[in-house]
Amino acid sequence: MDAVIDLDAVDRRILRALQTNGRATYDQLAAEVQLSASATLRRVKRLEEIGAIAGYAAVVPPERVGLGLTAYINVRLAKHTDSPRRNPRELFRAAVQAWPEVVECVALTGEMDYLLRVVVQDMAHYSRFIMETLLAHPSVQDCKTSFVMERIKTVSATPV
Incomplete structure (x- = not known):
């Protein structure tokens, strides 16, 4: 089993926002999580690198x-x-x-x-x-x- 990833409140807000709208721009995401776009981009890249975000997909009924x-x-x-x-x-x-x-x-x-x-x-x-x-x-x-x-x-x- 993989180790649990330590997430702070901002990481969790980013993950919730991306799960709701994975196509949000970094500007939209930054506004929602109350960070700058560059800080949001760094956070998202880190979450991808450490495996907290495994990928992105379309939901097809x-x-x-x-x-x-x-x-x-x-x-x-x-x-x-x-x-x-x-x-x-x-x-x-x-x-x-x-x-x-x-x-x-x-x-x-x-x-x-x-x-x-x-x-x-x-x-x-x-x-x-x-x-x-x-x-x-x-x-x-x-x-x-x-x-x-x-x-x-x-x-x-x-x-x-």
């Missing part, structure tokens, strides 16, 4: 680009595979990186090993993903799916 079905899939891995070189977890972790339908994968405690957030076009696309990709993987023993019926809250911002 899946439904607006034809990905109308979101599923959360609990995955249980087999304890052993035929591959003597790599264990099931390593094989699964490597494979999931190549599956475009998987937009998030987290390791879990409890009965299941992983939780995948998957976005697909429709039920036919979901079925193909499950049958031809996920369950076809040699490390996967079982999976259970829940479908999103309605999004109540979705944020990408970290509460700093």
